[in-house]
Amino acid sequence: MLTHLSYAAWITCEGKELAEYEITLDRRKNRVTCWVPSQAGKTFTVHWRDMGSTIESATYLYLDGTMVPGQFLFGTGTAERGSMRVGEAQERPFMFAAVEEDTQGTPNKPGSNKHVGTIMVKIRRVKRTSPHAPNAPQTPPKFPRGRRSTGETCVGFGPVRSSQSQPNGTWSIVPYDPKNPGSYVTFVFRYRPRDFLIMQGIMSRTDPESVVNTPATPALTIASTPPSTSPTPSPKRSKPTRTASGSSRPPWQAQMGSFRFDEPLVKPDFTKSECPEDTEKKEDE
Numbered sequence: 152m153l154t155h156l157s158y159a160a161w162i163t164c165e166g167k168e169l170a171e172y173e174i175t176l177d178r179r180k181n182r183v184t185c186w187v188p189s190q191a192g193k194t195f196t197v198h199w200r201d202m203g204s205t206i207e208s209a210t211y212l213y214l215d216g217t218m219v220p221g222q223f224l225f226g227t228g229t230a231e232r233g234s235m236r237v238g239e240a241q242e243r244p245f246m247f248a249a250v251e252e253d254t255q256g257t258p259n260k261p262g263s264n265k266h267v268g269t270i271m272v273k274i275r276r277v278k279r280t281s282p283h284a285p286n287a288p289q290t291p292p293k294f295p296r297g298r299r300s301t302g303e304t305c306v307g308f309g310p311v312r313s314s315q316s317q318p319n320g321t322w323s324i325v326p327y328d329p330k331n332p333g334s335y336v337t338f339v340f341r342y343r344p345r346d347f348l349i350m351q352g353i354m355s356r357t358d359p360e361s362v363v364n365t366p367a368t369p370a371l372t373i374a375s376t377p378p379s380t381s382p383t384p385s386p387k388r389s390k391p392t393r394t395a396s397g398s399s400r401p402p403w404q405a406q407m408g409s410f411r412f413d414e415p416l417v418k419p420d421f422t423k424s425e426c427p428e429d430t431e432k433k434e435d436e
Contacts, residue, residue: 152168152171153171153174153183153185153338154183154202155176155181155183155336155338156181156335156336157201157202157203157204158199158200158201158202158204158208158274158335158336158338159199159200159202160197160198160199160200160272160338160340161198162187162195162196162197162198162270162340163195163196163198164189164190164193164194164195164247164360164361165193165194165195167361167362168361168362169187169188169195169340169360169361169362170187170188170354170358170359170360170361170362171185171186171187171340172185172186172187172348172353172354172358173185173186173353180337181334181335181336181337182336182337182338182339183336183337183338183339184338184339184340184341185339185340185341186340186341186342186343186348186353186354187340187341187342188342188343188344188345188348188354188360189247189304189342189343189344190247190304190344190345190360191247191248191249191304191344192246192247192248192249193246193247194233194244194245194246194309195233195245195246195247196231196232196233196245197212197221197231197232197233197245197270197272198229198230198231199221199224199229199230199231199272199274199338200224200228200229200230201224201226201227201228201229202227203226203227204226204227204276205226205227206226206276206327207223207224207225207226207276207277207278207279207327208223208224208226208274208275208276208277208335209221209223209274209275209277209324209426209427210222210223210224210230210272210273210274210275210426211272211273211275211426212232212270212271212272212273213266213269213270213271213273214245214270214271214306215266215267215268215269215305215306216265216266216267216269217291217292217306218428219232219235219289220286220425220426220427220428221272221425221426222425222426223279223322223426232245233245234308234312234314235289235291235308236286236288236289236314236317236425237288237289237290237291237311238288238311239288239316239317240313240314240315240316240317241288241311241312241313241314242311242312242313242314243291243308243309243310243311243312244308244309244312245306245308245309246306246307246308246309247304247305247306247307247342248304248305248306248307249302249303249304249305250300250301250302250303250304250305251301267305268303268305268341268342268343269339269340269341269342270306270339270340270342271337271338271339271340272337272338272339272340273334273337274334274335274336274337274338275324275326275332275333275334275335276326276327276328276335277324277325277326277327278324278325278326278327279322279323279324280322280323280324280325281322281323282320282321282322282323283320283321283322283323283427284320284321285317285318285319285320285321285425286317286321286425286427286428291308302344303343303344303347304342304343304344317425321425321426321427322427323427324426324427345360
């Protein structure tokens with residue numbers, strides 16, 4: 152588990168927490184980076200935790216540069232995501248896939264290879280404002296992305312499977328600190344096959360791929376070296392106040408019922424909803 156600034160993130164692969172190697176911290180960007188072993192054909196889940204900041208946050212995952220929205224945390228607690236939603240009640244699990252042949256990526260597109268081989272967790276401190284229509288289902292990109300070599304692993308997506316229907320709304324957000332609107336902390340997991348990591352001296356042949364006997368709350372690993380080059384319990388809420396019958400309302404209210412949003416603001420419970428699309432996604436890539 153990586154930790155920094157009261158937040159933490161880790162990856163499990165088929166239920167086991169992946170071991171992290173060569174952890175580094177860029178204090179200027181508040182970015183923690185590590186290496187993790189990957190094995191083609193195995194699914195994985197990304198987890199993150201707020202260890203008591205008391206400030207709401209929105210999290211975004213970037214898989215080889217493809218953004219998948221995470222969930223809100225409300226100043227404490229844990230969340231996870233292990234799939235991309237591709238329909239109203241359908242999803243495709245995250246998985247490591249084998250690169251079958253060399254690829255060149257997009258040579259004419261600057262930065263097209265920048266995030267290849269990484270799973271990135273961006274946590275933004277935010278304030279929720281007004282209700283927002285739910286995100287549209289996503290279409291997984293063709294993989295592998297970027298310049299890759301035969302025998303490497305890449306992020307892929309497993310077969311379509313059924314999932315719970317998404318909540319019927321989410322929240323618009325504004326930065327908690329307008330002077331610092333970007334990511335408050337970023338965790339970067341550089342994944343490669345075990346043999347590659349051994350060949351590069353990043354891990355030895357006796358080093359484990361996963362944390363042995365992972366407890367319910369894994370021990371924290373705090374990054375302290377300089378960079379070499381990179382479910383929450385729902386808060387109790389009062390019941391929403393109904394408006395008079397026949398009052399006009401926007402489409403999202405027609406789905407949720409008639410709520411009043413006069414001060415004090417009474418917010419519907421979207422604690423399991425996706426964060427809205429990452430409007431600041433170019434800020435610190």
